[in-house]
Amino acid sequence: MSIIEAQQLSKSYKVFRKKEGLLGSIQGVFHREYKVIEAVRDVSFSIEKGEMVAFLGANGAGKTTTLKLLSGLIHPTTGEAHVLGHIPWKRENAYRRRFSLVMGQKNQLWWDLPAVESFRLHQEIYRIDKVVYDRRLDELTSLLEVKPLIRQAVRELSLGERMRMELIAALLHAPEVLLLDEPTIGLDVVSQRRVQDFLKFYQQSQQITVILTSHYMKDVQALCKRAIIISGGTLRYDGPLAELVEKFSQYKLLSLQFAGEFNADELQTYGRIIEHLPPRVKLEVPRHNLPELLSNLLARYSIEDLEVQERPLEDVIAEVFTAAKTQSTEK
């Protein structure tokens, strides 16, 4: 059986629509108008043990709502989910002990106290044996390089240090499922890298099952082989990250180094020029007729060097988001 299973999961919110101005406020007291926001619509997927899956989507796509459903923080409007065999929103203690949710935008740790005090509280809540707790704390603080900081008030820590403490708090009870919502948000490149390296090592060594939402494609590329994309609450893609580029990107990048003269205006008939640093030019060219285009270019020009690359994942995903948005507004 899969570790995480969602079957036609939907969540709608009914929100009060206030009219503008004072009159609108007064009218609202007597006659309330509501609109329904379908944050997640009929989403189904299943995730196997030891997978680390990227959950991608533009702002407001429904990622956090899905993670909240899987952690049992909210009930679905319709649909089902099972995580480790539990229905999350039943909020059984047995389930709470087996998963963790980390939200990059929210603190779990006591702000005015040293992180170690929050860790001890976790030890109590999850009833972690003292010897096991000491060993895990020692391992995690060494791996995340924060040992000297655990006795310092959390409010005095940098954002990167605080995030690493949040991860420790989330992992002390050795969850089998980890739901990560933007764990590197706001971190500088070095801290981001440190968190990525840690997550990679920890996930592989413990074989835990992870869902990661992130707007940083570097996180996604470093950590996940599979991606699920949602847009407007609906699932748009579920498959290998590598195939995403092939499936959705209609273009490739072609870098050329010319040995002789070349005409930039004429080159535009082959593709869009995205870099022009003579004698080098980078073109965005249609993927489907690349072989023909290359043979034409080689026949026409004296070319010293050429390289064909995929477009950056960021660009491809942005294209998928835009296409999905256009489709849903056209409906």
Ligand SMILES: Nc1ncnc2c1ncn2[C@@H]1O[C@H](COP(=O)(O)OP(=O)(O)OP(=O)(O)O)[C@@H](O)[C@H]1O
């Ligand atoms: N408690 C709520 N009440 C009303 N609407 C909500 C609530 N929570 C989320 N929504 C709406 O549901 C939609 C999905 O929100 P969600 O937070 O899941 O998006 P997201 O993909 O995590 O976005 P982001 O990348 O910006 O964090 C949005 O339109 C949001 O405004």
